[in-house]
Amino acid sequence: MAPQRFHEQFDHIQRSMPGTALAMGPDDTGHFLYERGVVLARDGEEARVVEDTVRAHFTETAGLVPDQVRREGPQTNRTGVTRIRIGDPAEGDDTVPHALRALREAEGRHGRRLVSRNHVVHIAVNACPGDEPVPVARTRRANPAVAEDRYGEESAEGRGSPVEVLVIDTGLVHDHAAYPPLAHTTGDVQPAETDADGVLRQYVGHGTFIAGILAAVAPRTEVTVRNTLSDAGAILESEFGARLFEAVDDGGWPDIISLSAGTTTEGITDGLIGLDAFMAELREQRTLLVAAAGNNSSHAPFWPAAYTGVPAYRDSVLSVGALSADGTCEACFSNHGPWVQVFAPGERLTSALTGFDRPVPYVYQHSTYEACRFDYDYACTCQFPRHTGALSESRENTGAKPHQVMFDGLAQWSGTSFATPVVAGLVAAHMTAYGERDPRAARDALLAAATGSAEVRGARVPVLRPPTWRPAAVVDPAVPV
The missing domain is CATH 3.30.70 (Alpha-Beta Plaits)
Structure with a gap:
């Protein structure tokens, strides 16, 4: 930590x-x-x-x-x-x-x-020590890149209506439709994207980035984004259950819910009382909740992803950890443990953020570290790309100015927040490909067919990598893009 x-x-x-x-x-x-x-x-x-x-x-x-x-x-x-x-x-x-x-x-x-x-309850790059987004030139492709219709016309029969994925997160940025994969994405618009000085507020674009990943991995999917976590990406547990009910009541229970938020608790077996009613109703639906494992580099359960460890809810939830940028091991920040069911690329992914209609300035809030704060020995997001943050206590000793960058559409970002829509998209794509209407059956088939695995803290865990994902390099925000 x-x-x-x-x-x-x-x-x-x-x-x-x-x-x-x-x-x-x-x-x-x-x-x-x-x-x-x-x-x-x-x-x-x-x-x-x-x-x-x-x-x-x-x-x-x-x-x-x-x-x-x-x-x-x-x-x-x-x-x-x-x-x-x-x-x-x-x-x-x-x-x-x-x-x-x-x-x-x-x-x-x-x-x-x-x-x-x-x-x-907070988004999984919030109170967890994940990183902040880095600008990427529009000329670079998304990563994962937008998938083509790999399944051909022969699989079209029996598909029926598009797979519905509901993203519970921050809202869509105002110019999201300027990014072609998100042209038909619906949902809530993020209020107050910038502060009084026109600087992008922290975590604005988080939900848009997630929607962009879903649209890349599963282009035929119908994605709706709900602005449930607009206030610094955080909400009290006592309010969260009601907001989840509001989200599903608005458009009905979807096939898949992608949720990149949660919290640890004092007890390792305690769920969230505030979610008892929602989880009980989820269990009776056909909806699959795909939830981020969190970014504490810890085995402590992160709820609601950790409901996979509760027998009554195991079938309803799929918990997702993050792989490193090269995809060979777990990312240094990713939570782990028997309650994390699958790992997927989650470090230095590239997707839509904001600034499509005009560049938007952003000031970093946190500083990078001289060494990985979790004691990993690869070039992780703790160290690179280098920047100094406005909130960092270290500035008091150096007098350094916070680092400012300009966003012009795409960004590179890391966290189990983003491994989650990768897996949600793969489940949706499987449903589309094979005409499967049960997302939980699609989850089971996808995991059963997974050939990849990685060693995470001495255990072999299933790994899902989209065909269009490629190992990522460091993008330096100090270099104009």
Whole structure:
């Protein structure tokens, strides 16, 4: 993990949520972010147990008055989750860890987890220490390049309607349709792409970049992008489940959901209470959730990708890790472990970003490192291309100015965020090629037919590489493109 990078991102996310007090946990080690002074419980009897237990504990031990433990928001909702406020986080220490400890005995009596923190769910190059985009000349081709119709007319019969992929991310940039592969992509437009000085805001273009990868790997696919994570690519768990329901209600359950966001939690077997209802409904649909494994270079489960390790949801979710730029091993930043089902190219991919109608300036927020922050020995994205970021603490010692570049359409970017649409696209392409209408069956067939593998931390894991993907070189943003 990179503590400096995590603290930089914590400050960035906190500024995007001015009315919400955030904290790092556990013990300031940077594993996840959560809302101070709030816990989550399931509606009904469990919420009452949590409220009563916490109120009794804090009245006796912390001197809180009873109305300082209170439910917030509607008592029942589709997500089945209740927010419970514990005191005022502005008045002192965070009360959430104490509340969790107070509830352990009650959880033991009920035989299940009753309460959790209200985690911050974030895109997988956000609170995770992934890199930032690098400009690429329009004359260079995308990587993966746009696939031709490799299957011919003989496979057209029985295809039926196009495969539908829903991208849950930041919205589309205003000029995305100027990139031919995205001319027919639909969805939400990203609000406020630039700041008051006309500089591109951080993570704008993330959803567009993902849509571009999907359009390259599976050109016949119908891609819709939802602007669910527009605020610094982050959202509270208590709100995320409702936003997911809104996304599928808007156009119906798609064949595939591509989700490049998540969070770790305090327990290695704990999912997200805020997603309980959504995951239960997903399980009953035919939709396949393809989810990023995260960029912490850790084996700690990153949810919702880690639902692949929960038997009840394993069939509903496909978790994706990232390969290095040469495709021979895992990328230094990629999470790993038995819950990561497949790896795909995810370092230095090239896709659409923004600036098609006019160049847009961007100022780097984070600095590169002298050595890989995860102790890998290849030319990874931790080190190259070199740049100095505006948020970096290291600037205080050197006085260096943050590095500015201009985007003119295409970019190179790294993260499990982008390995995810590679795999989602391959599943969609398989469905199109063979007239398969069940995305979960297509997933199974694709993995069964996979001939590639890589060694990741001593284990052999399946690898999927699009036919049009090529090993990538470093692009230097200091060199005009």
